[in-house]
Amino acid sequence: MGEITQQDMERHAATSATRGIRYRLMRWGAGDVPDYIEFVETVQLATALSCNLLGTNPKLHKKHSEDSLTELVIIHMMGLGFDARLDSMVGGHCDMVVNLNGDYKWLAEAKIYTSHSWVWQGYQQLATRYQPGDPHSSHGGMLIYCRKPDTTAQMVKWQGYMKSQNPALVFPVGTVLPIAGLFYSQHDSPRTGGPQTIAHFAVPLNWAPATKAKKAAAKKAATKKAAIKKAATKKVATKKAATKKVATKKVATKKVATKKVATKKVATKKVATKKVATKKVATKKVATKKVVIKKTAAKKTAAK
């Protein structure tokens, strides 16, 4: 025969989780319609894979909004074969609705984990507003985008907060899926009273690689060192400038003093010269007087 058989398709499907999910959907499409629980388990496995895939490159999603992140999850879910939609109208705008032939629904609300109350608000919307409460839409999910480290610890805290807000909530054991921090919660539908189960998925979006932190610390230290060196150099320069200023001032003061001394000397000399001149005048006066006396005496003698 040599053609690809159903056995070959199953072998291909067994080589990866995504191929396995798509093969399951091919079977559903060809008439092997699942029950609601098989649908839910497949959707939740696909959601876990999509959340993990989103978490493989957190650096790329640092600035993405809740809707952008959810859109990426939805695109991957569609690649796995699900009719998944963003913001479908189901008692309001539910973030993600996965639907099978209009018969089964799985609703999810997405929140960036900024605070417990913010995620709680999303959970309340899902539980009391969007979930219709019928058996074929009785399962759903919370997609919690965690930008802080250690998603498992955050999910433990989140579960604790849920308990504190509503002690009637039940946390059943559910299917183990390949995603960190997953847990299930159960509440009764406010509309029908039927049990509604929510799977809480954590999307690890923390981006703080150790190598980068080390590099940043080294850079910071180098910058600090350079700044200290610069400050020290400045201090030395300032000191030098001050010393120079003082020396210049000293020189100027000395110059002034020297000038003063010289001026004083000149003045002293001038005084001395004046004194000599005065003395000379006085001497001359005395001599003149003496001559006059002499002349007068001579005159007197002659007259005699």
Added chain:
Amino acid sequence: MCLGILKALHERMKSPQRGAWTYRTLANWSGFSELDPIFQDCIQLMVVHPRIRALDMHLLYFSPNRADDIGIPLSAEEEKFALRSDGFYVDPDSGEKVPDYKAYLVPYFVPAAKLEAESRG
């Protein structure tokens, strides 16, 4: 690869004769190997992706007891049981369950409603 297969499908839609398209038929048209796992991924996407959904899958039974068998298409009910992981298939000649039946069921494809609509323009 997916675009190559889609292009080949659109070409074939112009022909009035469709027939049953097996993995081998689709591989020959598009120029890929039917054994290539990526080719098989593309066929999965052609069947399940909600924005593509170009093909519907069905099954043909090739009896291991007839060398020149051209294959018998399974009914919707037979397909439902045959596709299950713990399923079965009853040989229409012998009325007996066929052991290891999945090795004798060959998937074949027909244009899905979306591809039909696209080819009509």
